[in-house]
Amino acid sequence: MELLLVARWIGYLGVMGLVGAATFQAIVRTRVVPGHPGAGSQLLGRVRAAAFLAAFFMVLSLVLKLLGQLQSFVEPGEAMTRELFDLVLFESGWGHSWQVQAAVAAITLLLVLLVRTTWLLVPLALSAAAAGPLTGHAVENPWGLPIGVSLHALHQIGGGVWIGTLFLVLAAGYGGSRGMPDAERHPLIATVVNAYSPVALAGVGTAVLAGLLMSLGYVASISALWTTPYGRTLLLKTALLTATAGIGAYNWRRVRPRLGSADSSARLYRSATLELIIGAVLLAATSLLVAMPAPGLE
Amino acid sequence: MRKPNLRPVLAVAALVLLTSGFVLHLRLVKSFPRDGEVLTGIPREIRLWFSQKPEMGLTAIKLLRGDSSAVEQGKVTRTEDSLSVKLPLPYALVPGGYIVSWRTVSKDGHVVRGSYPFNVVPAPPEQKQTGHRFAD
Numbered sequence: 001m002e003l004l005l006v007a008r009w010i011g012y013l014g015v016m017g018l019v020g021a022a023t024f025q026a027i028v029r030t031r032v033v034p035g036h037p038g039a040g041s042q043l044l045g046r047v048r049a050a051a052f053l054a055a056f057f058m059v060l061s062l063v064l065k066l067l068g069q070l071q072s073f074v075e076p077g078e079a080m081t082r083e084l085f086d087l088v089l090f091e092s093g094w095g096h097s098w099q100v101q102a103a104v105a106a107i108t109l110l111l112v113l114l115v116r117t118t119w120l121l122v123p124l125a126l127s128a129a130a131a132g133p134l135t136g137h138a139v140e141n142p143w144g145l146p147i148g149v150s151l152h153a154l155h156q157i158g159g160g161v162w163i164g165t166l167f168l169v170l171a172a173g174y175g176g177s178r179g180m181p182d183a184e185r186h187p188l189i190a191t192v193v194n195a196y197s198p199v200a201l202a203g204v205g206t207a208v209l210a211g212l213l214m215s216l217g218y219v220a221s222i223s224a225l226w227t228t229p230y231g232r233t234l235l236l237k238t239a240l241l242t243a244t245a246g247i248g249a250y251n252w253r254r255v256r257p258r259l260g261s262a263d264s265s266a267r268l269y270r271s272a273t274l275e276l277i278i279g280a281v282l283l284a285a286t287s288l289l290v291a292m293p294a295p296g297l298e
Numbered sequence: 299m300r301k302p303n304l305r306p307v308l309a310v311a312a313l314v315l316l317t318s319g320f321v322l323h324l325r326l327v328k329s330f331p332r333d334g335e336v337l338t339g340i341p342r343e344i345r346l347w348f349s350q351k352p353e354m355g356l357t358a359i360k361l362l363r364g365d366s367s368a369v370e371q372g373k374v375t376r377t378e379d380s381l382s383v384k385l386p387l388p389y390a391l392v393p394g395g396y397i398v399s400w401r402t403v404s405k406d407g408h409v410v411r412g413s414y415p416f417n418v419v420p421a422p423p424e425q426k427q428t429g430h431r432f433a434d
Binding site for chain 2: 069072073087088091092093094097098135136137138139140291
């Protein structure tokens with residue numbers, strides 16, 4: 001189970017990173033390139049590097065996921081057999097879905113390597129977000145597979161637009177503008193962050209709404225929140241999301257309006273980094289949660 | 299300029315988090331023989347009923363004696379109920395303790411396994427020996 005947990009977490013990081021890269025490149029193309037084509041080109045170079053890293057994470061996640069899934073069938077002391085491998089990969093619903101995910105990840109990695117055009121990241125990110133839920137609980141959504149997968153995909157896209165794009169703001173916005181004179185760099189950072197903020201709000205709203213609709217299909221027992229390991233993990237996730245959103249709100253309301261100078265840029269970098277770290281831990285808690293049985297249904 | 303009211307957003311987020319993430323994992327809901335059952339007849343098959351349709355190719359049932367040695371058995375097959383599977387037992391079981399060990403996987407790939415014991419005891423002399431197919 002540990003391998004599957006790590007695989008899931010890496011997969012979430014990959015998909016969210018890809019969604020973030022797709023979103024950030026749109027911000028750069030519309031808000032930076034028209035006025036600053038040189039700076040825009042530098043930032044887009046970083047976007048391509050981040051997209052490659054995200055695609056690599058997706059591929060790595062799938063390899064680990066397959067190994068973890070095969071491992072979960074083998075009893076202690078038993079060896080993996082070719083028959084079991086074939087059954088899991090080629091004759092199970094999970095295996096068929098894994099193949100779709102592997103195709104999407106492989107194509108994404110290839111295209112990110114070979115094609116310079118960053119708008120291509122948008123369909124690639126949407127495909128990755130749609131393929132991701134196929135090996136998860138979305139396929140057993142009480143409302144049917146299409147709705148289940150769509151809601152899970154929207155949930156991931158919303159989260160990716162929020163946290164993934166924030167990663168790109170730091171990695172590409174800050175990282176890509178290193179070396180520029182301060183008089184150019186900090187107004188550029190302010191432009192990027194001001195363009196990101198409403199996009200992030202839309203991402204949070206999408207993630208929350210999709211999550212709410214998903215949850216309506218399940219039965220919950222409130223008392224289980226504090227009496228079961230699952231419930232306590234969910235409370236932890238709630239606390240992490242509140243912390244992440246709280247830092248985001250602080251950045252949005254207090255730090256962003258003051259951007260334009262080296263001090264304010266540094267201040268935002270620190271708080272945004274903290275937001276990202278907590279966001280990554282939040283994704284780890286989510287990976288743990290989706291592997292646990294619901295206490296009300298045991 | 300009016301500050302946006304974030305309280306409704308945070309409340310919705312809290313509601314989402316309180317109810318999101320609950321998952322409907324496949325589980326065993328019924329079996330023949332039942333967990334801990336003492337049978338006076340001779341079972342001809344093991345039947346398991348699950349909460350969701352199990353993946354047939356990856357569903358396994360093993361019948362073990364009390365000393366953990368395997369009992370010769372048939373192949374796991376579906377029944378007329380898509381939520382249940384059966385394991386035919388080609389030979390009559392001798393009285394003693396047994397363990398049913400099972401493993402299956404749901405559509406989302408989650409592997410679920412479990413085991414439970416049951417006993418077969420000699421029928422009283424006045425009771426006619428009948429073979430149990432399965433009990434509803």
